[in-house]
Amino acid sequence: MKTRIAIVGLGKIAIDQHVPSITANENFELAAIVSGRLATVNGLPSFRTQDELYAAMPDVTAVALCTPPAGRFETTRQALLAGRDVLIEKPPAATLGEIAELAAIAEAQDKVFFTTWHSRFNPAVAEAKRLLAGKRLARLRVDWREDVRRWHPGQAWIWQPGGFGVFDPGINALSIVTEIAPEPLFVAHARLEVPANKQTPIGAEMTFATPDPVAGADLTAIFDWRQEGPQSWNITAETTEGQLLELTDGGAKLAVDGKPAIAEDSQEYPRIYAMFAELLASRTSHVDVRPLRLVADSYLVGDRVAVEAFED
Ligand code: NAP
Numbered sequence: 001m002k003t004r005i006a007i008v009g010l011g012k013i014a015i016d017q018h019v020p021s022i023t024a025n026e027n028f029e030l031a032a033i034v035s036g037r038l039a040t041v042n043g044l045p046s047f048r049t050q051d052e053l054y055a056a057m058p059d060v061t062a063v064a065l066c067t068p069p070a071g072r073f074e075t076t077r078q079a080l081l082a083g084r085d086v087l088i089e090k091p092p093a094a095t096l097g098e099i100a101e102l103a104a105i106a107e108a109q110d111k112v113f114f115t116t117w118h119s120r121f122n123p124a125v126a127e128a129k130r131l132l133a134g135k136r137l138a139r140l141r142v143d144w145r146e147d148v149r150r151w152h153p154g155q156a157w158i159w160q161p162g163g164f165g166v167f168d169p170g171i172n173a174l175s176i177v178t179e180i181a182p183e184p185l186f187v188a189h190a191r192l193e194v195p196a197n198k199q200t201p202i203g204a205e206m207t208f209a210t211p212d213p214v215a216g217a218d219l220t221a222i223f224d225w226r227q228e229g230p231q232s233w234n235i236t237a238e239t240t241e242g243q244l245l246e247l248t249d250g251g252a253k254l255a256v257d258g259k260p261a262i263a264e265d266s267q268e269y270p271r272i273y274a275m276f277a278e279l280l281a282s283r284t285s286h287v288d289v290r291p292l293r294l295v296a297d298s299y300l301v302g303d304r305v306a307v308e309a310f311e312d
Contacts, residue, residue, distance in 0.1 A: 002026070002027060002028055002029040003027060003028050003029070003061060003062050003085075003277070003280055004028075004029050004031040004057075004059050004060045004061060004062070005022060005028050005029065005030060005031060005060065005061075005062040005063065005064060006030075006031055006032040006033060006034060006053055006057070006060045006062075006063050006064070007019065007022075007030065007032075007033050007034070007063070007064050007066055008033075008034040008050060008063055008064070008065045008066065008067060008075060008079070009034070009035070009065065009066040009067035009068075009075075010033050010035045010037075010039045010040070010041070010046075010066070011066060011067075011068075013066055013089060014064075014066040015041065017118075017268070017269040018064050018066055018269065019041050019042075020269075021269035021270045021272065021273045022064070022273060023042075024270060025270065025273045025274065025277065027273075027277035027280075028062075028273060028277070030042070030044065031044065031045075031057060031059075031060050032044055032045045032046070032047065032053055032057055032060055033045070033046040033047070034046070034047050034048070034049065034050050034052075034053050034063075035047075035048070036048060045057070050063070050075070050078050050079060050082065051078075051082075054082045054084070060084070061083075061084060061085060062084055062085040062086070062087070062112075062276075062280070063079045063084050063085075063086055063087070064087045064088075064089075065079065065086060065087070065088045065089060066089050067089075068155075068157040068158075068163065069091050069092075069093060069094050069162060069163070069164060070094045070157060070160065070161070070162030070163060071094075071162075072088065072092070072093055072094065072098075073093050073094065073095075073098040073101075073102065076088055076093070076102050077101075077102060077105060080102065080105045080106050080109050080111050080113065081105065081109065083109065083111065084111065085111050085112040085113070085114075085280060086106070086111065086112070086113050086114070087114045087116060087272070087276050088113075088114070088115055088116065089116060089118075090115070090116060090117050090118060090171060090172070090175065090291070091164060091167075091168075091171050091291070091292050091295070092115035092287070092289070092292060093292070094162040095162075095296070096289060096292060096293060096296055099115070099287070099289050099292065100289075102287075103285070103287045106285055106287075107285070110283075111285075112276075112279050112280055112283060112284065112285055113285040113286075113287055114275070114276050114279055114285065114286050114287075115286065115287050115288060115289075116272050117172070117175035117179075117288065117291060118172070118175075118268040118269065118272060119172040119173070119175050119176050119250055119251045119268065120175055120176060120179045120251070121267070121268040121269075121271040121272055121275075122250075122251040122252050122264070122266065122267075122268060123262050123264050123267075124247055124251055124252060124253055124254035124261070124262040124263070124264070125176050125179060125180060125247065125251045125254075127254055127261060127262050128176075128180045128237070128245050128247055128254055129179055129180040131243070131245060131256065132180050132181065132182045132237060132239065132245065133182055134182060135182050135239040135240070135241065135243070136182065136183070136214050136217075136239060136240040137181065137182065137183070137210070137214065137217060137219060137237060137238070137239060137240075138214055138216070138217055138218070138238050138239060138240045139217070139218050139219070139236070139237065139238040140177070140181070140208065140218075140219040140220065140221075140235070140236070140237050140238075141218075141220055141221075141234075141235070141236045141237075142173045142174075142177060142206075142220070142221035142222065142223075142234075142235050143222055143232050143233075143234045143235075143236075144169060144170050144172075144173045144221070144222070144223045144224070144232070144233055144234075145222070145223070145224040145225075145227035145231065145232045145233075146169060146224075146225060146227050146231045146232075146233070147225070147226070147227055147228050147231065148166075148202070148225035148226070148312070149312060150231075151169070152168070153312075154312075158200065159198040159199060159200055159312075160199055160200070161199050161200070163199070163200050164200060164295065165194070165198070165199075165200025165201040165202060165204075165225070166200075166201050166202055166203055166204055166223045166224065166225045167200075167201065167204065167223065167295045167298075169223070169225075169233075170204065170221075170223035170295070171291045171292065171295055172233075172250065172251075173221065173223070173233070173235060174221075174290075174291040174294045174295065175290075175291040176235060176247065176251045177221075177235065177291075178288075178290040178291055178294070180235075180237070180247075181237075183210045183211065183212070184210065184211055185208040185209070185210060185219065185294065186208065186209045186210070186211075186297070187206055187207075187208065187209075187294055187297040187298050187300075187301055187302075188207045188208060188209035188301075189205075189206070189207040189301065189302070189303075190204060190205065190206045190207070190297075190298035190299075190301060190302030190303070191204065191205045191302060191303045191305060192204050192298065192299070192302045192303065192304050192305065193305050193307045194304060194305070194306060194307065195306075195307055195308065195309050195310035196306055196307070196308065196309045197309040197310065197311075198309075198310060201223075202224075202225045202226060202307065202310055203222075203223060203224045203225065203226065203307070204221075204222075204223045204298065204302075205220065205221065205222050205223075206220065206221040206294070206298055206302075207219065207220050208220070208221070214240055226310075232248075233248070233249060233250035233251075234246065234247065234248045235247040235251070243256065243257060244256070244257050244258065246258075250266075252264065252265075252266055
């Protein structure tokens, strides 16, 4: 039987990815929308609040939450307490405390709770993970540079407290890194560049440490939202044995020792819904906070540097 699912928050990612991916998956039926503007797609019923949806459509047993991270705690809590299985966009919450509480509520309610990290759902990422398993990292370099004006037009929330700033895209890189790294990564140092007129960083640098560091290991990340012209979403990893892995295009392509290994069209969201269907079938939750923890730790140990005001 198909799971009847509703989308909460009909913004960019819901329209671009969730609607088509749900519609194309035979395990799901997109049944309704919750939208503060009563927006909808495909003539589906739209409700201003979750309460109205749940009262009117008790057979909608799952929701996909596509709202911004700030405020997502209450939205998610409400869905779980209403007895719905929940899939949420990245990042899973505004704070680590919130996500711990949500996981506990899901468990107490016996509901499936899936914190998605879309960038992990690339075959190139899975292959990089396989190749790095059991190895040691000598070098890791994340280069995540994009033009915020191009990718986040009119999204005021990204600059507000809880909006993540450049870590909104940057956490995608961290979700890949935490997936493929053969050992745990900690934040050794960070530098957060915050525009004088904003609350969240427009640029950040991180240096990672590992529990048992390799001598001379160099593990770093750069995130920048001021990149005009060519955009880059690249991760390079080199093992102590000298193998070089280059993940490019946000994790869609992998080259090994300079030779193309995997290049596939992005199937991130169809794969996310395939996994959600499996989690629902096995009644299993999947909650991973590691990317969020790296961001939080950057704020804990990082230098905060004021940079020039930025106009969107
Ligand atoms: P967006 O275009 O701003 O849409 C978010 C939607 O959430 C709004 O359209 C609104 O829908 C609803 N909403 C509820 N409370 C809101 C509030 N306080 N402020 C603004 N909107 C609010 O954002 P988005 O790009 O889709 O991002 C949503 C989430 O998906 C974020 O966590 C983001 O990191 C993640 N994500 C985005 C992308 C991307 O390419 N944009 C990619 C992957 C993941 P209604 O008016 O219908 O209620």
